[in-house]
Amino acid sequence: MQDDELKHLFARVDATPDATPDEDARRRAREAALQAFDAVQLENAAENTVQNAAVGTGEQERKKTAPGDQGFAAGARPTPDKPSIGRSIMNVLSAHNPAQRWFISGLASAAVLVLGVFIVLQVPQRGGLEGSLGGLADSDAYDEILRSERSLELRQDSLEEVIVTAPSAFAAEDMEMSAEVAAPAPQASRMSQPALTIEEAVITARRKVSADDASPPPYYQDTGRDKFEATETNPVKRVGEEPVSTFSIDVDTAAYSFVRRQLNHGVLPQKDAVRLEEMVNYFPYDYPLPEDRSRPFSTNVTVTDSPWKPGNKLVHIGIQGYELDGAQPRANLVFLLDVSGSMNSPDKLPLVKQSMHLLLSRLQPTDTVSMVVYAGAAGTVLEPTPASEKQKILDALGRLQAGGSTAGAQGIQRAYELAEANFIEDGVNRVILATDGDFNVGITDREALQDFVERKRESGVFLSVLGFGQGNYNDALMQVLAQNGNGVAAYIDTLGEAQKVLVDEATSSLFPIARDVKIQVEFNPATVSEYRLLGYETRLLAEEDFNNDAVDAGDIGAGHSVTAIYEMTPAGSDSGVFSASRYREQAEAGDARGDEYGFLRLRYKLPGEDKSRLIEQPIPLRDDSTPALRREVDFATAVAGFAQLLEGGKYTGEWGYQDVLRLAQASRGDDPYGYRAEFVQLVRKAEVADAM
Amino acid sequence: MTTDPEDIIRRAQAGDRDAFSRLVDDHYATMYRFARRFCSSREDAEDVTQQACIKLARSIGQFRFESAFSTWLYRLVINCARDWQRARPPVRESEAPEPAAADSAEPAVMLAQVLAQVAAMGEGYRETVVLVLAEGLTHAEAADVLQVKESTVSWRLHEIRKRLAQQVPPGVDVCKTTN
Numbered sequence: 001m002q003d004d005e006l007k008h009l010f011a012r013v014d015a016t017p018d019a020t021p022d023e024d025a026r027r028r029a030r031e032a033a034l035q036a037f038d039a040v041q042l043e044n045a046a047e048n049t050v051q052n053a054a055v056g057t058g059e060q061e062r063k064k065t066a067p068g069d070q071g072f073a074a075g076a077r078p079t080p081d082k083p084s085i086g087r088s089i090m091n092v093l094s095a096h097n098p099a100q101r102w103f104i105s106g107l108a109s110a111a112v113l114v115l116g117v118f119i120v121l122q123v124p125q126r127g128g129l130e131g132s133l134g135g136l137a138d139s140d141a142y143d144e145i146l147r148s149e150r151s152l153e154l155r156q157d158s159l160e161e162v163i164v165t166a167p168s169a170f171a172a173e174d175m176e177m178s179a180e181v182a183a184p185a186p187q188a189s190r191m192s193q194p195a196l197t198i199e200e201a202v203i204t205a206r207r208k209v210s211a212d213d214a215s216p217p218p219y220y221q222d223t224g225r226d227k228f229e230a231t232e233t234n235p236v237k238r239v240g241e242e243p244v245s246t247f248s249i250d251v252d253t254a255a256y257s258f259v260r261r262q263l264n265h266g267v268l269p270q271k272d273a274v275r276l277e278e279m280v281n282y283f284p285y286d287y288p289l290p291e292d293r294s295r296p297f298s299t300n301v302t303v304t305d306s307p308w309k310p311g312n313k314l315v316h317i318g319i320q321g322y323e324l325d326g327a328q329p330r331a332n333l334v335f336l337l338d339v340s341g342s343m344n345s346p347d348k349l350p351l352v353k354q355s356m357h358l359l360l361s362r363l364q365p366t367d368t369v370s371m372v373v374y375a376g377a378a379g380t381v382l383e384p385t386p387a388s389e390k391q392k393i394l395d396a397l398g399r400l401q402a403g404g405s406t407a408g409a410q411g412i413q414r415a416y417e418l419a420e421a422n423f424i425e426d427g428v429n430r431v432i433l434a435t436d437g438d439f440n441v442g443i444t445d446r447e448a449l450q451d452f453v454e455r456k457r458e459s460g461v462f463l464s465v466l467g468f469g470q471g472n473y474n475d476a477l478m479q480v481l482a483q484n485g486n487g488v489a490a491y492i493d494t495l496g497e498a499q500k501v502l503v504d505e506a507t508s509s510l511f512p513i514a515r516d517v518k519i520q521v522e523f524n525p526a527t528v529s530e531y532r533l534l535g536y537e538t539r540l541l542a543e544e545d546f547n548n549d550a551v552d553a554g555d556i557g558a559g560h561s562v563t564a565i566y567e568m569t570p571a572g573s574d575s576g577v578f579s580a581s582r583y584r585e586q587a588e589a590g591d592a593r594g595d596e597y598g599f600l601r602l603r604y605k606l607p608g609e610d611k612s613r614l615i616e617q618p619i620p621l622r623d624d625s626t627p628a629l630r631r632e633v634d635f636a637t638a639v640a641g642f643a644q645l646l647e648g649g650k651y652t653g654e655w656g657y658q659d660v661l662r663l664a665q666a667s668r669g670d671d672p673y674g675y676r677a678e679f680v681q682l683v684r685k686a687e688v689a690d691a692m
Numbered sequence: 693m694t695t696d697p698e699d700i701i702r703r704a705q706a707g708d709r710d711a712f713s714r715l716v717d718d719h720y721a722t723m724y725r726f727a728r729r730f731c732s733s734r735e736d737a738e739d740v741t742q743q744a745c746i747k748l749a750r751s752i753g754q755f756r757f758e759s760a761f762s763t764w765l766y767r768l769v770i771n772c773a774r775d776w777q778r779a780r781p782p783v784r785e786s787e788a789p790e791p792a793a794a795d796s797a798e799p800a801v802m803l804a805q806v807l808a809q810v811a812a813m814g815e816g817y818r819e820t821v822v823l824v825l826a827e828g829l830t831h832a833e834a835a836d837v838l839q840v841k842e843s844t845v846s847w848r849l850h851e852i853r854k855r856l857a858q859q860v861p862p863g864v865d866v867c868k869t870t871n
Contacts, residue, residue, distance in 0.1 A: 006806065006856075010826040012799040014725070021724035025738040030716045033745035037704075037712050040750060044707065 228272035229476040231537040233650060236577045238530050239523045243598075245531070246520045246546045248539040248553030249319065249562045251508070252482065253501070254467055254475065254491035256282035259646065260678075261470060261493040263685040269646060273475065276535030276643040277564065283639065283675055284505075285561045285632040287320035296513045297321040297556060299617055301600060302625045302633045306567055307663060308641060308655035311575025315566040315619055316633045317519065317600060324507050324558040330427035331367040331510060332384070333359075336415040337400065338435035340375040344402035347493065348469040352434045353397050355466065355498035359432075360394075362506040363387035370418050371396055374411025384422045412452065412463075419461045426608075428510055429461045433481070436469040449477070453485040454552075464509060466501070467491040479538065486515065486555050504673065508557030514604040516553040516612065519564060520546045523598040527621065530576045531568035532651070534640050546603060549612045556604070563636045567651070568597065595621050634667035635676060642683055645690075657687035701761060704752050712752065716745050722762070723769050729822045730773040732804060744772040759836055766827070766837040770819055810852055816840065820848045 237245070255278035262269040290298040298320045306312035335356060343349040363369065364387065371382035371393075382396040415431045423429055453463055463485025465478045470493075482489035488509050490501045501509060518541060523531050533540075545551040556562060569576035602615040625633065642660045644652050660683050668676045700718070703711035723744050728737040747768055755764055811818040816838055823834040824845065831849070835842040 006821070007825050009799055009803045009806070010729075013803050014826075016800060021721050021741070022734070022738065025724070025741070026717070026720045029720060029738070029742040029745040030713060032742050033716050033749045034709065034713060036746045036749035037709065037752075040753075041707050041709075 227474045227476045228270060229479065229538065230272050231275075233647060234533045234535075234537055234540075236530050236532040236651075238578055239525045239528045243525060244520060244522045244543050245533055245566070246518065246541040246543050247533065247536045247564070248541055249517045249519060249556065249564070250277050250536060250539050250554050251281055251556060251560050251562055252278045252479070252489040253282040254478070254489045255279055257491035257493050257497050258467075258470070258473070258475070260682055261491075263682050263689060266685070266689055268686065268689045271647050274643055274646045275538070276640055276647070277539070278535075279643040280535065280563050280565070280636050280639045281561075283635065283679070284673075285318060285320070285563060285636065286628065286669065287318045287561050287632060288629070289320055290322050293322065295615065296604070296606065299600065299602060299615060300625075300629060301617060301619050302629060303597060303619065303621070303623050304630070304633060304637065307637060307659065308644075308652040309567070309575055311573040312567055312569050313597070314637060315521075315568060315597065316636060317521075317564045317566075318629075318632065318636070319517075319556065319560075319562040319602075321508070321513050321556045321558060321560045324511060324513075328364060328507070329511060330424050331363060332419060332422050332424045332427060332429045333363070333367065333369050333510075334415045334419045334431045335369065335371045335382075336411050336431050336433045336435075337371065337373045338375075338411070338433075339373045339400050339402045341402060342436055343469070345469055348436055349400065349402045351468055351492060351495065351498065352466075353400065354495055355434070355492060355502055356397055357394070358495075358498055359502040359506065360387060360390060362503055368422055368424075369393055370422065372411055372415045372418060373400060374414075375402070378411035378414045380414065380418065384418065412449070416456050416459075416461055420459060423460065430487070430510065431461060431463045431485075432466065433463060434466045434468060435478075436467065436473055450480050450484050453481055457484065457486050457552075462512070463487040465489045468493075483538075483554070484552070486512070486552075488557070500673065500675075505557075505559070508560040511558045512555045512607055513558050513560075514556045515607060516549070516551075517556055517562075517602065517604040518546050518551075518553045520601040520603075521566065521598050521619070522601075523568065524593060524596050525571075526594055527571050527597050528568045529571045529573070530578055531566050534565040534567060535643070536564065546601070549605070549610065565636065565640050570597075593618075597621060631667045631669050634663055635669065638663035638667065639679065642679075642686070646686065657683055657690065661687075697761065698757070701752070701755060701757075705755070712749065715752075716748065719765060720745070723765060726766060726769050726822070726827065727773055729807070729826060730770070730777070730818065736776070740769070740773050740776045743776065744769045747772060760833075763833065763837050766823065767839070770837070806856070809856070813848075813852065813855060817848055817852060820845055821852055824849060 252275075255273060255275035258273050259269045259279065262273070287300050288298050290296065300316075300318040300320070302316045302318070304314050304316065306314050337349075337352055337356075339349060343352070360369070367387040368384045369382065369387055370380065370384040373379060373381050381400070382393060385392055387393070412431070412433070415433070419429050419431055456463070463481060464487035465482040465485075467473060467475065467478050467489065468491075473491075475491075478489050481487075488501075490497075490509070492498050492501060520543070539554065541551065541553070554562075597619040600617045600619055602617075603612045604615075605612050638660050641652060641655060641663070642657075644650070645655075645657060645660065649655075661680060664676065664680050664683065668680070671677055697718075700711050700715050704715050720741065724737060724741045727740040727744065728734070731737040731740055748765075751768070755761065807818055807821070810821050819838055820834060823829045823837055824831065829837070831845045832842050835845045838845065
């Protein structure tokens with residue numbers, strides 16, 4: 001059955017005489033309603049009388065006590081105006097109007113409701129307010145809240161009071177009338193404390209329940225559909241069995257921003273969202289710059305003690321690319337902007353627009369900018385325009401609006417066509433895709449998109465991916481696109497992050513200085529018994545791929561720093577995870593190179609070259625790092641430790657968030673942009689979120 | 693008396709009997725039509741609507757103009773319908789809806805069957821389908837009435853479509869599909 005059929009069915013049934021209200025019934029309903037209305041008005045009047053005459057002393061006392069005295073309830077919490085109907089339980093019980101039975105059933109519901117209120121009040125301390133409330137919405141407690149709506153007029157004296165009388169109220173549920181139920185009344189007047197009235201409690205509870213649910217969401221919002229590639233943490237390996245470890249560098253930072261966003265919302269991120277290398281590489285490190293241009297980057301190897309596993313060592317490999325000086329190469333940028341319906345959220349399209357503004361500020365007048373948008377279909381909204389015509393570009397940006405489905409693949413094709421048509425030799429030709437990653441029309445197959453991007457890479461057009469939004473964030477696809485398009489995947493959650501990626505680090509995001517950078521470490525069996533690579537799970541390469549120039553790997557942009565960390569167990573230490581083998585031959589001691597932990601090899605291609613170059617460097621036992629370098633290394637260690645804790649802390653033992661804090665605090669350094677200070681805050685948030 | 697709906701509501705809230713009477717008259721048809729979709733017989737729908745009118749009298753003071761009055765009213769009727777259904781023993785199959793007039797029988801019966809299926813999918817499903825398909829509310833408006841997330845409404849509708857599509861339409865020979 002289709003929607004249309006069902007609609008049609010509704011329409012046909014509406015057309016029958018059955019659907020028109022009966023005049024008699026309407027009259028009866030109106031009479032009944034008016035009667036109820038009069039009863040309510042009467043109560044109003046009664047209340048006024050009580051107020052003016054101030055009859056019962058208990059009553060009087062109660063009226064006089066200010067709500068603020070109650071500590072817990074009304075005073076502290078803004079509640080809606082009280083409707084001007086009866087406040088006195090005495091009046092309710094002495095009323096002979098049969099309609100007053102509502103109150104009695106309401107009293108019963110109210111008792112149950114109070115339990116509901118308590119549940120609601122407890123929830124925030126348990127964590128996941130939203131989720132728990134979602135559950136509550138379907139539960140009986142919520143039904144009780146709904147049901148007690150009809151008893152909103154009921155006045156109850158205090159929350160405490162309801163608890164005291166709850167059993168009798170329950171008992172009264174099935175009873176017809178007043179005698180038993182009257183019991184609470186004297187107590188009510190004895191207890192001179194006023195408090196949260198039932199109505200206020202109901203409204204407070206309903207407000208809490210509906211805080212996220214009911215208020216009409218003005219923007220598109222999706223939850224729980226973020227897609228991450230599940231990866232296994234790299235295992236510990238015996239040097240005797242597999243002495244060589246090979247991987248591609250990764251300059252992405254998306255994971256850190258996403259994790260930050262989740263933590264700022266007070267929840268721990270999904271484990272799959274945490275990619276250690278992206279968290280570590282989010283931060284700029286003050287590694288020494290390369291001495292001459294022939295080698296585009298410096299490599300800095302430092303060995304430190306593992307903070308989380310006494311006896312183990314950490315090997316830091318820090319790579320620093322040179323800074324661009326002199327003229328920037330000309331750039332031909334194609335913005336490929338997702339304007340589908342899912343982008344209609346303040347943290348998506350509007351943020352994209354602001355981010356593009358920022359990026360424009362970094363361009364030279366001769367650079368060209370074009371803009372392709374895609375939603376239900378793809379279209380060019382800005383033909384290639386020199387960056388000097390800034391107003392024209394801004395106007396085109398300003399006109400964008402979100403709506404429709406997401407034909408992302410079509411958009412990518414169109415963007416590449418534009419980039420190729422306007423190709424700049426010796427310049428930067430780049431498609432910058434801004435999206436929440438939800439491609440649902442056209443080529444939606446990840447493999448097919450990947451193939452396409454890979455083929456286009458050969459043409460010299462690179463792809464960078466800027467991720468926006470959450471709830472429906474397709475991290476897996478963005479990673480695939482950026483990795484295969486020789487680009488950077490960054491996740492932009494705030495304007496500050498846009499500033500970091502597009503302005504402060506524009507050169508590194510835009511201008512590659514080395515391509516296909518691969519790292520290979522061979523550990524020395526004489527000095528190291530086991531090792532494990534922290535992070536880079538998605539970037540592992542086969543040993544033989546290292547020397548194969550056809551195998552793609554990550555790129556380094558101008559000024560980029562990249563850090564990789566190994567944890568290793570020196571030979572003879574009992575801090576390893578493997579027990580000693582009884583039969584395996586022990587590596588002969590006295591073998592040469594007993595002063596090296598291992599050997600680092602690094603391959604890269606200069607832009608425009610197809611043949612890779614090799615850098616080789618031993619990893620010495622003795623540590624000759626400067627204090628400045630040591631500080632950078634310690635901070636990277638703190639971030640790596642934090643990422644491991646977020647991933648579940650398989651190898652970190654007793655080491656906890658407090659230790660991360662100490663290490664990070666001690667190694668904050670200059671921190672000109674405040675990224676490290678922010679990290680410290682984030683660790684605190686994680687500690688709180690984790691405790692829940 | 694003015695005809696401004698908001699003014700009428702405000703007067704009714706202030707205790708104006710005529711205004712309230714007017715309010716009931718204005719909205720009775722909507723409320724009845726809506727209640728009818730949740731009830732198997734005309735009499736039930738009339739009872740539910742009457743309860744809703746009484747409830748309106750009691751709680752009109754609580755309407756805060758934070759949402760559209762119609763949204764609020766939908767919610768009120770839905771709550772009454774739920775109370776009503778709870779208060780009654782579960783409907784037996786033999787109590788299938790009785791057509792009010794012969795010529796209208798077929799669509800009414802069919803609709804009742806479909807809605808019964810939808811209701812069986814879970815709490816809130818029937819309300820969702822009625823609000824969106826019959827009343828023509830947007831997903832966001834329906835979500836507002838039902839006090840759930842918009843995505844929940846979309847998801848329910850998706851689920852309903854999917855499950856109804858799997859159902860063999862009445863009258864189709866079941867053997868054909870099993871070949």
